Amino acid sequence: MTTNVSLEFGVAKDKYDNAKTPQEKLAALLEMKSTGPKHKGGEALMSEINTKIAKLKDEMEKEKAVAAKRSGGNALSVKKDGSAQLVLVGLPNSGKTTFFNSLTGQKAVVGDYEFTTTLPEVGMMDFKGARIQIVDLPALVEGSNDGKFNGPQILAVIRNADALLLVIDGRTPLSQYAVLKKELNAAGILIGKHKPQIKITNSPFPGISIAGKQFLKIKEEELVDYLKGNGMYNAQVILREPLDFNVLAQVLDESIVYKRMGIIFTHAKPKELFPLGEEVPQLVVEKEVGKEELEKIKDALFPILEKVYVYTKKPGEAAATQPLIVDAGSTVMDIARDVHKELAEKVKYAKIWGSAKFDGQRVALDYEIKNGDVVEFNW
Ligand SMILES: Nc1nc2c(ncn2[C@@H]2O[C@H](COP(=O)(O)OP(=O)(O)OP(=O)(O)O)[C@@H](O)[C@H]2O)c(=O)[nH]1
Ligand SMILES: [Mg+2]
Incomplete structure (x- = not known):
């Protein structure tokens, strides 16, 4: 390498020469690539760097696959850990890994070319002292669901997630969102909505009974015919939201x-933001997210996990400093069960600081806990 190079390039080259791990080597090479000479005389050098990057990535991928095989798993599968799992989903180069690094404090490799990430990266996000697992995935593309670029394996991880973060390049938001939605829907993953509040179950009693008929957007006979057409002659239908043919097909499709x-x-x-309602937080992030901003982002994203965080406490002692993360809608009893079977057996009531009318208010075991509550178990 005899071409005249910049100071920054020299620093990057030093990093490369001293790199110990393949990750460090790759990071240094990428830095060399971005600071390297752009003039004609530098072409040979740049091509040498590109070859090194390609080779290294290849080796790293093989190594990861071998490691995964040894541990008995699929290279693209992810073991759940922490209180909940949030998965990053996006097109190539949208900034998934950059945001992953912000959330987790990790230094996974970021690159200005497509498919920098070829295998899932897993990290932990600290949330008020609790741990939430973040998974950075290889990109989705048009055709992922048909098998392109490990699409089916990536979609399998997404299917298993507690919630998704779509990472979208704000310069082309509509087209990016359209591709993601299309690929996810094709894989039976519907986004941004709850499971419809509609239950259709086989019943031991003859005939089809329907509760909540005011929600029917199709004729009752049509519903009955449709169910019979699907082999359900004895069924119980409970509607808590509007039902049309589209929703009906979704509810009966267990793969969705x-x-x-x-x-x-x-x-x-x-x-402009997408017209998706308040249920879907939409945030604009910078490449470098500041500390304060990061806390705001975490608070804004937490509700999509449909969990609440609570601090448990014993009488006469201080509250735990790390919260417990439990399903939204959990009661005092649910949380006692989460803590310990024994506690669930002996607890009689709780005192609540936070959502109760006054601090230390005594509540029954079916009291529903809200975010940030302190719960003191009494027996
Ligand atoms: N200006 C700007 N650049 C960003 C932002 N986020 C990421 N980038 C840059 O965009 C490029 C791609 O970033 P990555 O984080 O590697 O994107 P990715 O979605 O993980 O890409 P793949 O792993 O290839 O799918 C890099 O050059 C980043 O530095 C951002 O918010 N603003
Ligand atoms: Mg990436």
């Missing part, structure tokens, strides 16, 4: 899953 989501816009603020 529903995922709550948030949207992260990178690179630029989009002209």
Whole structure:
């Protein structure tokens, strides 16, 4: 390498020469690539760097696959850990790994070329002292569901997630969102909505009974015919939201899953946000997220997990400093069960600081806990 190079390039080259791990080597090479000579005389050098990057990535991928095989798993599968799992989903180069690094404090490799990430990266996000697992995935593309670029394996991880973060380049938000939605829907993953509040179950009693008929958007006979057409002659239908043929087909399709989501816009603020309602937080993030901003982002994203955080306490002692993360809608009893079977057996009532009318208010075991509550178990 005899070409005249910049100071920054020299620093990057030093890093490369001293790199110990393949990750460090790759990071240094990428830095060399971005600071290297752009003039004609530098072409040979740049091509040498590109070859090294390609080779290294290849080796790293093989190594990861071998490690995964040894541990008995599929290289693209992810073991759940922490209180909940949030998965990053996006097109190539949208900024998934950059945001993953912000959330987890990790230094996974970021690159200005497509498919930098070829295998899932897993990290932990600290949330008020509790741990939430973040998974950075290889990109989805048009055709993922048909098998392109490990699409089916990536979609399998998404299907299993507690909630999704769509990472979208704010410069082309509509087209990016359209591709993601299409691929997810094709894989039976419906985004941004709850499972419909509709239950259709086989019943031991003859005939088809329907509760909540005011929600029927099709004729009652049509519903009955449809169910019979699907082999359900004895069934119980409970409607708590509008039912048309479309929803009916979704409810009966057991392969469909529903995922709550948030949207992260990178690179630029989009002209306007998507009309998705308050249920879907939409945030614009910078490449470098400041500490304060990061806490705001975490608070804004937490609700999509449909969990609440609570601090448990014993009488006469201080409250725990780390919260417990439990399903939204959990009662005092649910939380006692989460803590210990024994506690669930002996607890008689709780005192609540936070959502109760006054601090230390005594509540029954079916009291529903809200975010940030302190719960003191008494027996
Ligand atoms: N200006 C700007 N650049 C960003 C932002 N987020 C990421 N980038 C840049 O966009 C490029 C791609 O970032 P990555 O984080 O590697 O994107 P990715 O979605 O993980 O890409 P793949 O792993 O290839 O799918 C890099 O050059 C990043 O530095 C952002 O918010 N603003
Ligand atoms: Mg990536």
